[in-house]
Amino acid sequence: MTDESFTSALTCEGLRYSFGQTRAVDDLDLSVASGEIFGLLGPNGAGKTTAIRCVTTLLPVRSGMVRVFGRDAATEPMAVRRLLGYVPQQLSADSRLTGRENVSLFARVFDIPRRERAARVTQALEAVGLADVADRLAETYSGGMVRRLELAQALVSAPRLLILDEPTIGLDPIARAGVWEHIQAVRAATGMTVLVTTHYMDEADQYCDRVALMHQGRVRAIGTPGQLTEELRARRGDESAPTLEDVFRDVAGSDLNEEGGAFRDVRRARNTASRVG
Ligand SMILES: Nc1ncnc2c1ncn2[C@@H]1O[C@H](COP(=O)(O)OP(=O)(O)OP(=O)(O)O)[C@@H](O)[C@H]1O
Numbered sequence: 001m002t003d004e005s006f007t008s009a010l011t012c013e014g015l016r017y018s019f020g021q022t023r024a025v026d027d028l029d030l031s032v033a034s035g036e037i038f039g040l041l042g043p044n045g046a047g048k049t050t051a052i053r054c055v056t057t058l059l060p061v062r063s064g065m066v067r068v069f070g071r072d073a074a075t076e077p078m079a080v081r082r083l084l085g086y087v088p089q090q091l092s093a094d095s096r097l098t099g100r101e102n103v104s105l106f107a108r109v110f111d112i113p114r115r116e117r118a119a120r121v122t123q124a125l126e127a128v129g130l131a132d133v134a135d136r137l138a139e140t141y142s143g144g145m146v147r148r149l150e151l152a153q154a155l156v157s158a159p160r161l162l163i164l165d166e167p168t169i170g171l172d173p174i175a176r177a178g179v180w181e182h183i184q185a186v187r188a189a190t191g192m193t194v195l196v197t198t199h200y201m202d203e204a205d206q207y208c209d210r211v212a213l214m215h216q217g218r219v220r221a222i223g224t225p226g227q228l229t230e231e232l233r234a235r236r237g238d239e240s241a242p243t244l245e246d247v248f249r250d251v252a253g254s255d256l257n258e259e260g261g262a263f264r265d266v267r268r269a270r271n272t273a274s275r276v277g
Pocket residue numbers: 019022023024042043044045046047048049050051199
């Protein structure tokens with residue numbers, strides 16, 4: 001382990017990943033500090049999911065380097081997995097089990113000692129505000145509650161780095177705020193590092209400490225939302241207050257317009273909403 005591992009939760013250097021001729025991640029450099037909520041932002045197809053699959057070791061790191069708290073994803077994948085919690089876009093809660101049973105299943109998968117299991121499950125359910133409904137079937141939960149249940153599944157192993165892929169896609173604004181409030185509360189209580197992908201720029205602006213704007217496999221800008229919007233304001237030399245979406249349009253330039261500037265994939269959001277609803 002290097003000294004850097006004590007302050008850096010995640011480092012990617014020159015990460016590349018291709019599917020055949022499609023270069024999904026192209027020379028990605030990224031550093032996430034321990035304890036921050038970091039947003040990886042970009043439109044559909046930017047390479048966000050592919051990048052985090054490399055971090056989670058679900059895809060192999062063939063080119064470039066990925067380290068989680070100093071552990072190398074290519075050479076120490078098991079050590080990396082032990083440090084991670086991951087909530088994928090595809091939903092993982094079983095509607096025919098109760099909330100508690102769903103989280104217990106994960107506690108067994110993560111090999112949490114039997115004598116600690118019940119307490120850890122309850123703690124995870126409390127952390128996401130589901131303790132009162134823990135013994136109801138998940139099929140009776142709203143979309144936002146299902147998302148929070150999945151968060152509890154990932155939290156039960158007490159990961160040091162929690163990775164969330166589009167945690168609020170398909171949810172209504174109140175449910176989205178509820179998911180974010182619980183993410184923030186968990187971070188405040190545990191100091192856990194959170195890496196989240198989203199294409200909702202407004203959420204990133206409100207809830208992330210720092211963001212990386214990703215387009216066509218590369219990071220085009222990185223910083224706090226305030227820094228990035230202020231830099232754009234200064235570049236433009238006017239008094240209007242730009243949003244993160246304006247920053248994104250500025251760094252992606254005409255490339256984005258050619259692709260229709262799609263920040264939201266309505267079809268996919270609807271499909272996800274119907275699965276969680
Ligand atoms: N399994 C796969 N096979 C072939 N191409 C893929 C595969 N997965 C992703 N891609 C391609 O890689 C590129 C990056 O996709 P990726 O899913 O990483 O983007 P994303 O930013 O996560 O977008 P989204 O928000 O749509 O998930 C896209 O061009 C996509 O079509």
